[in-house]
Amino acid sequence: MTARDEDIAAIAAATQTYLDGLHEGDADKLAxxxxxxxxxxxxxxxxxxxxxxxxxxxxxxxxxxxxAAGLPRHDQILTIDLISGNLAHVKVNCAIPPxxxxxxxxxxxxxxxWKIAQKVFTTDVRG
Numbered sequence: 001m002t003a004r005d006e007d008i009a010a011i012a013a014a015t016q017t018y019l020d021g022l023h024e025g026d027a028d029k030l031a032x033x034x035x036x037x038x039x040x041x042x043x044x045x046x047x048x049x050x051x052x053x054x055x056x057x058x059x060x061x062x063x064x065x066x067x068a069a070g071l072p073r074h075d076q077i078l079t080i081d082l083i084s085g086n087l088a089h090v091k092v093n094c095a096i097p098p099x100x101x102x103x104x105x106x107x108x109x110x111x112x113x114w115k116i117a118q119k120v121f122t123t124d125v126r127g
Contacts, residue, residue, distance in 0.1 A: 003085070004082060007082055007085070007088070007109070007114070008080055008082055010113075010114050011080055011082070011088050011090060011107055011114050012077060012080060014033045014107070014113075014114045014115070014116070015033075015077050015080070015090050015092060015105065016077075017029060017032065017033050018030065018033050018092075018105070018116065019073075019075040019077075019092065019094055021033070021060075022060075022066070022075070022094055022096075023065070023066050023067050023073055023075065023094075024065055024066075024067050025060055025061075025063065025064070025065025025066065025067065025068065026060075026065075027057040027058075027060040027061045030057060030060060031053070031057055033115060033116055034053050034115060034116045034119075035053075035108070035110070035115045035116065035117050036053065036054075037053075037117075038053045038115075038116055038117050038118055038119065039051060039052050039053060039118060039119075040053070040056050040119045040120075040121065041118065041119070041120045041121075042120070042121050042122065042123065043122070066095075066096050066097075071095075071096065071097055072097075073095075074093065074094060074095035074097070074100065075092060075093060075094040075095070076092065076093050077090065077091075077092050078091040078092060078093060079091045085109065086108055086109040086110075087106075087107070087108055087109070088106075088107040088109075088114070089104060089105070089106055089107070090104070090105040090107060091103070091104055091105075092105065097126070098125055098126050098127055099123050099124070099125055099126075100123070100124045100125075100126055101121050101122065101123055101124075102121060102122050102124075103119055103120070103121040104119070104120045104121065105118075105119055106118040106119075106120075
């Protein structure tokens with residue numbers, strides 16, 4: 001396996017941890033793949049909304065977990081773009097029905113581990 005293949009596998013594994021953490025409502029699992037300085041950014045009603053990672057994790061801790069609510073998973077990794085040996089972008093779909101999300105995750109490699117530095121996302125409310 002090449003170094004590139006190893007990086008892509010590590011990014012895919014970190015992304016899967018992210019998706020599992022979302023579905024399980026596991027804030028600690030989510031925190032393990034985000035840098036402490038990261039934030040979540042979205043355009044909400046024409047305004048940019050930035051949520052620091054820790055504020056988002058607090059919200060995850062207090063909302064019902066999709067898994068516990070019996071909601072099916074709708075997540076998938078759409079693309080992994082390894083830009084360099086220490087930078088990647090990942091595009092995923094995920095959901096907490098009736099909200100369906102497309103996330104763009106910016107990963108950086110720090111100390112040999114791939115971590116999410118920024119999440120930019122859009123939400124589509126269905127039915």
